[in-house]
Amino acid sequence: MNSSSRVAVLDYGAGNVRSIMNALAVMNCDAVLTDKPEDIEASDKLIIPGVGAFAYCMSQLSESGLDVAIKRFAHSGKPILGICVGMQMLFDASEEYGEHPGLGLLPGRVKRLPIETNDAIRLPHIGWNNVEFAEKDVSMCAEFYFVHSFACFPDKPGDVYGASEYAGVTFTSAVKRNNICGVQFHPERSGAAGIGFLTDFVEAGK
Amino acid sequence: MRVIARLDIKNEFVIKGIHLEGLRKVGDPCDLAKQYYENGIDELLLMDAVASLYDRNNLFHIIESACREVFIPITVGGGIRQLSDIDAALKSGADKVAINTGAVNNPDLIREASMRYGSQAIVASIEAKRAGDSWTAYVDNGREPTGKSVIEWSEELAELGAGEIIVTSIDQEGTKKGFDIDLIEQVNRAVTIPVIACGGLGTTTHIEQLVDRVQPSAIACASVFHYKVLGITDIKQTLIGCGRKVREAA
């Protein structure tokens, strides 16, 4: 096992970073929580957490210059994992609280889940849900924890890595293109299944 | 439907009252959190039972400890009064915050917080006591009546941007005599955001009675877990039996 694989977790003031760090600690990952472009650049993998409103998160990134660091990292070919809003920001734009541009690393938009609420169906989509992954080596039966009202709508079907169903509507719950990966759910909050997913990400390519 | 374990905490102890009164100690927060996580609970709700009473926040170090070994969503409530409190809660490891007294005193807090952190991180908490045909909202852990109608207040909270509402029946909580189904039904109907029903679970029949009439997004239980009356599996099996989708305990 390549023990010198270092994972940078982006610290940009909007994300439940502590859970991610704790989860990474459990798998003995060499992880660093950072807001410094040089640390990011020096790492082998990057995780972009995300809790909060899209616009706010993006403004935190652009004000700190970390948006540039992310793009540079993406173009280096090293693996990136975006979680929840972190995944959403990979795309061109979001419609949450108005029109806001994203990082544009993946073509597509972020839009409200087209759900009709009723007694039993609610928005935000909060709770555990199955994910059907495109690749067969990822567990098909596991449930992960979702908490969102908006979802990603990738332009390219080939980018869809995982799909879920809520209230009869299928939406993209995971994306992947080359080194860029994103998940709408929170692996650091999805119990053993989530830890398994993160472990796969951390260990991949070793 | 999610099954949530609610831990009311005072200093270093999990406590359990009846009608939100009484401070009987029932266990250690981190031990219980870990135990429930390992037994398949879907989420944890950690409430500081006396934050409003003593004008302080005490739970953050407990959250930090619990988070090291527990990898499911954690909501923290009690004494959340301003954005900096929310910041501290999320930084210590919480995913969501539950706000009651803070919102009654300053409804804009909900609006600002949901804009800043996203509505999904903001759970509005309502303590409801029956008053004739309707319910009045209370604050300070069931200590002070606000004169607000619970149904109208829940509508307002949803409009302000809350992501979820947790409604606790003061009349039923701690009694193990069943949910206040009318209350949950009416709150659920009043809003389109997820509603978490809390207060009164004692037997699996109570779950069947509840689900027969209303589909809340989640139920939060305390007494049955802390006093080992029901297991998490018992509850989930019952829900499955009623045709609800639940996360298989893992």
Place this chain on the structure above:
Amino acid sequence: MVNYQSNISVESHSLDEQYTKNPSMPLQAFNGLPADVAFCKQCVISNQRPNSTIEFKHTANEKKQVINFDNEGVCSACRFHDEKEQGIDWQQKEEQLKELLSRFRRTNGGYDVIVPGSGGKDSAYTAHVLKYKYGMNPLTVTWAPHLYTDIGWKNMQNWMHVGGLDNILFTPNGKLHRLLTRLAFVNLLHPFQPFIVGQRIIGPAMAAKFDVPLVMYGENQAEYGNAIDENEKPKMDEKFFSVQDPGDIVLGGKTITQIMDEYGYSINDFTPYIAPKKELLEQHNVEVHYLGYYLKWDPQECYYYAVEHTGFQANTERTEGSYSKYSSIDDKIDVFHYFTTLIKFGIGRATYDASQEIRNGKITREEGVHLVRKFDEEFPKKYFPEFLEYIGLTEQEFWDVVDQYRSPHLWYKDEDGHWQLRHRIWEG
């Protein structure tokens, strides 16, 4: 029209002026209370806290016996509690209880213990546990509150209907009771006195009447601060409920004879307030015990027990002057009892409640201080109009009476003319 010149002869307003002009003048302490105010180092009670009085001998100018503080500044209630935690063999005490009960237990259809109480958490626990755990056959007896609250009435009914107990509710002549309350308020600033007198008497009196020798109260008053050696005894001292000559009885600061003369009552009207004669009690072998002597007493656990077994419900809102919702919630006058202790001793309800919870390990002293600061001086607005009507005073008359009892060593007037306590536990 009630003459409300109290027995305290100086006007406190002019007294306060004198002290303001002469700051070095030693401050007078009414009723012989300790001149220096101190707070217990472990709980939050102050050294002004009076011990239980023999109510039917209570006069306005009497010197008050107060709770004892030892050399380390710790009060006797805390010391008693510390002893409770360490020194006492509770198993042995329970054996003593069982042995006591076996002496009185009846299995042939008849009551074998009188439990006085209101159906509040303490008496609810006492009666229920005696019946359902220890196999006794209690008759609960209730001396009616001055003014029943809705929740108090409901809890009392549930005590019977849910708890499964027998009860006799005794309501004294409302007109006389009201007069006595008014007199007690004006002459002693102690509106609760008639209730306390009745409550203490009714147990032994009923015991004698029904020929049921054993009376069991809940907690020992020493639990709350009488002399520690009072706790060595399981029984209530008969001085609290027995009197030789009815003429000796003083109610509302007046002798019964005076009240009869001034208001046209007869000795028969005072029947409920006349404590049984010693001989009568001896004849019926009446013994008055405290369950708190035999079983470890935890008022909060009584709350849980009462909810689970007797249909007890806490109040819908916090009691004014304190933070809890389950203590003493059946009488509208109750809050004014604590308001008057605030005036006379600088101690409000929150102080009493918090001190007890500190001793029982429910809260820390720091938390207790915070609660006292937050709630102790809160005025009981909710039932104020009803209280004024009950005692027949206007609001102005109410404050005129109250102000006369502000001892200079406790109170002063600030620059805005508002009364302030000189010593507050959270200040320094």
